[in-house]
Amino acid sequence: MEQSTAAASAGFDPLLCFAIGPSLGFTERFYWQEPGGQRIMVGLGSVATLEAQGPERFRQLAGAWQHLIAEALVAARPALAAHKPPLLFGGFAFDPEQPRSALWEGFPDGLLMLPAFLFTFAAPEPTLTLNVLVAADRDPLQLGDDIVAQLEVLAQALSSPPDVPPAMPAVTTPSSLHLESLLPPAAWMEQVAQAVRQIRRGAYEKVVLARAVRLLRQDRSFEPEPALWRLREGYQEAYLFAFSRAGSCFLGATPERLVQAQGGALETMALAGSAPRGRTLHEDEQRACELLGSSKNQREHQIVVEVLRQALASLCTEIHSDPEPHLRRLKNIQHLETRITGRLQPGRSILEALEELHPTPAVGGFPRAAALAAIRAGEQLDRGWYAAPIGWVDAAGNGSFAVALRSALLRGHEATLFAGGGIVADSDPASEYAETRWKFRAMLGALGVEEDDDENSF
Known part of the structure; x- marks a missing residue:
């Protein structure tokens, strides 16, 4: 796993980062905002997904999380980091022993995801983190080219994002x-x-x-x-x-x-x-x-x-x-x-x-x-x-x-x-x-x- 961190544009609306996900082909997205907007994070895509089922879901994910961070290689500027990468988003079911229905399809008992792109809006300044899952036989030069290409596609999407909020009636009739x-x-x-x-x-x-x-x-x-x-x-x-x-x-x-x-x-x-x-x-x-x-x-x-x-x-x-x-x-x-x-x-x-x-x-x-x-x-x-x-x-x-x-x-x-x-x-x-x-x-x-x-x- 390799991570690259760079400053994001000051004053940029974090909701725009969330909104461009579908145009980049990402079906998995996460938005998180703490009270007062002191920390806002947006995750797009998933390069690693940790899932768990049943009453032991917290312990299962704790073990998988520890294994993932032990294997991670991080390249970052610590002075700019509002957190220590890799950072994973996740959620849990209220009660794994409750009968499940089709309503919650795709939301398992426990889930932690490492996003492909992570935008963080927090002190000391906004950052962008790119996460890549790297196989042992991956060509380093090709990996570098792929990362540059991903960043170019991201920059293009951010240059012409959809309207936020999209056109909508004030009240549904x-x-x-x-x-x-x-x-x-x-x-x-x-x-x-x-x-x-x-x-x-x-x-x-x-x-x-x-x-x-x-x-x-x-x-x-x-x-x-x-x-x-x-x-x-x-x-x-x-x-x-x-x-x-x-x-x-x-x-x-x-x-x-x-x-x-x-x-x-x-x-x-x-x-x-x-x-x-x-x-x-x-x-x-x-x-x-x-x-x-x-x-x-x-x-x-x-x-x-x-x-x-x-x-x-x-x-x-x-x-x-x-x-x-x-x-x-x-x-x-x-x-x-x-x-x-x-x-x-x-x-x-x-x-x-x-x-x-x-x-x-x-x-x-x-x-x-x-x-x-x-x-x-x-x-x-x-x-x-x-x-x-x-x-x-x-x-x-x-x-x-x-x-x-x-x-x-x-x-x-x-x-x-x-x-x-x-x-x-x-x-x-x-x-x-x-x-x-x-x-x-x-x-x-x-x-x-x-x-x-x-x-x-x-």
Whole structure:
């Protein structure tokens, strides 16, 4: 493997780099943007793909990742690097023991990919990394010629990229759009009521139940670029991601970081307990006070904090957490958040942290085994990569993985949107259903759809 790093054009829109992928023949693409745009990365193509199946998916990929970096030859300018190459993008299924459907074809239980081209927009300056898989008998001169040719094709594509965002209507018209719940709202609320009864009988303390809605559009296919553009405009405070593969694109704007590792320091967060934003400043502050004072939301949040601290105990030393939760305010929803930090023990990696932390009680429930069993038995949904880790890792073990919430899977004329809520002993089914509607708004807006006020619409 050989890598070449060079400065990218200052001021260039990273979304253009993502948009040129199809014109270069790349069916696999990745977009990653951290809150505030402090780090944006775009990967095109794949020169090495690591896949895993089953409950051991994290360990399988950790071993394959270590083997790959041990074999890598890197030619780079370290002073310019915001990460240590090679860097791989990846994602995981929420639960490998859930029955899988054709919806998530091409998205295995675990996947890490080394892109052919990696654009990084971060301090100290933008960089371009070219990854090449080199066979032992490869002619070095021919290899050099091939690399130059690839860079020339890339430069030509960047000189005349497609419009971002592509031409699109402001709002999809009702005549061209059909919106439906995969499970009728009444049936989903009955799931919630059943979970509450089980919790009150002592089966578990909390379970997160998800649901999905499907958008069918007749006039054109769903494309990721306009959706990413809208998400970028409206959700700068979130993690933005898009992963295109096998004719589908999974994308979203999630507020929740699962784990970040940098130089041995590890950070995660508890994000649980939600309320809508208010329409006025007074209403917004009132709802914030109600959220902070809600015993239901505080109890749900504290479960997550305690479980995350316990998970880090097997990986880290010097574990600290905020003494009280604070508000995390997004465009249309607000959450309770607690920051938790630690220092990785020598020889431990971020991929091992994923195994310990996922699924957190914020997306699965507590206790974990009982909650997952309840989800498998009653949710009636193939979550796929929804509510699971998605992100990147580099050769030094640095990386960042978010929880893939506020997301949708696009495939042709169809988009499937996902949302869920934490169910505890005093949960109200109608309120939980309303909460999922708030959470759908991010992706509905990104896809150019205005939500109506009909409470029974989806």
